[in-house]
Amino acid sequence: MLGLLISIIMAIIIGFIGDALVRSDMPGGIIGSMVAGFVGAWLGHFLFGHFGPDIAGFAIIPAIIGAAIVVFLVGLVFRGMSKAR
Template sequence: MLSFLVSLVVAIVIGLIGSAIVGNRLPGGIFGSMIAGLIGAWIGHGLLGTWGPSLAGFAIFPAIIGAAIFVFLLGLIFRGLRKEA
């Protein structure tokens, strides 16, 4: 149970760092950051592998880069939806 909580905290931090790099605000606050961190870790692992330090099952650098990519794409989608509305 503790490792699950640590993984969630690491995912939140990764999501926050990814959104800070891109400069977009994530919808959903902490929950949105957690989702961005988890999806970012998945994207980063798929694109970059598992190089660099690892914490709670996350390869930190690929996860942060993946989270930044995800937040950027999410920002483009939301910006496009706002223009249409």
């Protein structure tokens, strides 16, 4: 149970860092950041492999890069949807 809590906290932190790097607003607040962190960690591991420091199963550097990519793409989609209205 503690491992799950640590993973959720790490995903939120990684999502916030990815959001800060892109300078975009991730929709969904803290839940959106958590989702960006988890998806970004998966994407970063898929694209860049597992390197750098590891905390709670997250390779920090690829996870942050992946979260920044996810936040950027979600920002593009939401800006495109708001312009279409």
